[in-house]
Structure formats: C-alpha cells, structure tokens
Amino acid sequence: MATLYQGNVPTVVQTADADGPVIRTIQLSDLHDALRRGWEDFKAVPSHAIILCVIYPVLGLVLARVVMGYSVLPLLFPLAAGFALIGPFAALGLYELSSRRERYEEASAWDAMEVLRSPSFGAMLGLGTLLLALFVTWVATAQAIYVAAFGYEGASGISDFLIRVLTTRQGWWLIVVGCGAGFLFALAALCISAVSFPLMLDRHAGAFESMVTSLRVVAKNPVPMAAWGLIVAVLLALGTIPAFLGLAVVIPLLGHATWHLYRKVIVSDPSARPVPPPHRPRKPAADFPANLFPWRNRTDA
DSSP states (O other), X not given: OEEEEETTEEEEEXXXXXXXXXXXXXXXXXXXXXXXXXXXXXXXXXXXXXXXXXXXXXXXXXXXXXXXXXXXXXXXHHHHHTHHHHHHHHTHHHHHHHHHHHTTOOOOHHHHGGGGGOTXXXXXXXXXXXXXXXXXXXXXXXXXXXXXXXXXXXXXSHHHHHHHHHHSHHHHHHHHHHHHHHHHHHHHHXXXXXXXXXXXXXXXXXXXXXXXXHHHHHHHSHHHHHHHHHHHHHHHHXXXXXXXXXXXXXXXXXXXXXXXXXXXXXXXXXXXXXXXXXXXXXXXXXXXXXXXXXHXXXXXX
C-alpha cells in the first residue's frame, strides 16, 4: 500500500509488494479457463502458431531417427519427455501473440518475432540456457539409469527394448527410478519457469526476479500448479503421437494458455508502462519469405 496526496487529501492506492509482484490464489477452474483461452488464441492465429512451432515436431522426428540409427533407443522417451523442460522458452513468440490479442491488436507471424526486441530478451536467453542445461542433465541422468539397469549393451529393436523394460525386474526398477528422477527434473523446471518468461516479457523483469516470482507462485498455489504440471506432461505425451506431429498443436496451446495462467496468478501492475517497440511498417503475410531479407527489398526499390 502507498499513500498519495492530492492537495491536502491523502489517497491510498495498492501497489506491488516490495518483494515482487502480487500473487493471487487460483483454483483448478482457472486452469481450465486458461486452456480455453489458449485454445481460442490458437484458433485465432493457427497459421502463425504452427509456423513458430513446426521446428519442434521436425526436431522430434530427427531425434527419433538419430536414436534409432545409433542404437540408443532407451533415450527416445527421455528426449520426448524433455520437451517439458525447454517448452517454456520455446513458447516465447506465443506469449507475444497472446499479449497482442489481449490488447485487441492485430497479430501476425512478424509480431511474434517482436519478442527478440524485448529489453529483457537477454534475461530470457539466460533462463532458456539454464533450462537447456537442465534438459541435457536429464538426458545424461536417464542414460546413466539405463546403464545401471542393463549395462552398455543396446537393444536390438523396439520389441526387444519393450520386453526388457516391461517383463524384467531390472525393467521395473528402471521405470520406477527413471520416472522418479524425471519428476524431480520436471518439478525443478516448473518451479523456476511457471510464469518467468511471461513476466519478463510483460514487465521486463530480470531472470532472478522472475525465477523467485515463479517459486512464490508455486508455493502459494501448490495444488493448482501441481495439476498444471500434470496437464502439461499429459498433453506433451499425447503430442508425441503420432511421430511427434501432435506437438504442432500441443505446444502452441500450452504456450498461449501459459500466458493466460500468468494473467490469472499475477496481479496486474497499473503503473507498469511497456517499452514500445521500434516503429516498423506492416508487411503482408504473403511476402513472408522475402521479408526475412529486408535489404533485398531496399535494393529492388
């Protein structure tokens, strides 16, 4: 709370807490509403979201092919599960699209790229690097768990791998220990990135402040945030079917929904003033490939 004086009359106004943004207590119904709003955003700008996210199913297919080709089939599941760790950073452009729709502004693929001009993009990149390191550590941990269970001998094929995992004592040990380790990695990623990237985009906060705020959000809303983590895990698992192509829908849905979840759990700061991006003329979507090389347009003119 703060007191302002208009003449001789004191006026009390609510301001952000000295320790950071004010956090609301949310309910499970708020998660459903965030997903609904995220789906509406996806339907409103589907082509843009798919353009932004097409790299992820393609990456999944490449990873699957590499795994099969190099006989490291046991890492296929950890790699697929790892999308949950790096997903918050991958969805940066989607937060921008949802933010623009929230302000009743036109949204295009180029608008999603405006996130690169954000004053806090360096902080976003730093936190994204941390999530990437967490992803690499998770994959290495999963490999170590498999080696502890079955040694260095690789599976000869999918059927051999499934028989090992589902019908042996070592396989059940692998499932229990692997899922437990994966849960801890996912929990760490959720705690530090639940609302970090939307906060940095919206208020240009630093990486440390954003991570602390995410921790506070999880601590104040443990049940809803645990349910949110479960929803993310289930949807990402479904998105890997078939052949990771479902991620083209799941990732934009979760990205948009995360923005709306951020709006629900963080009290808006009326004194915040967004930094306006540099003026840039609008470019038609039909010129999308050519617009990647603006100097060519000047030369042609």
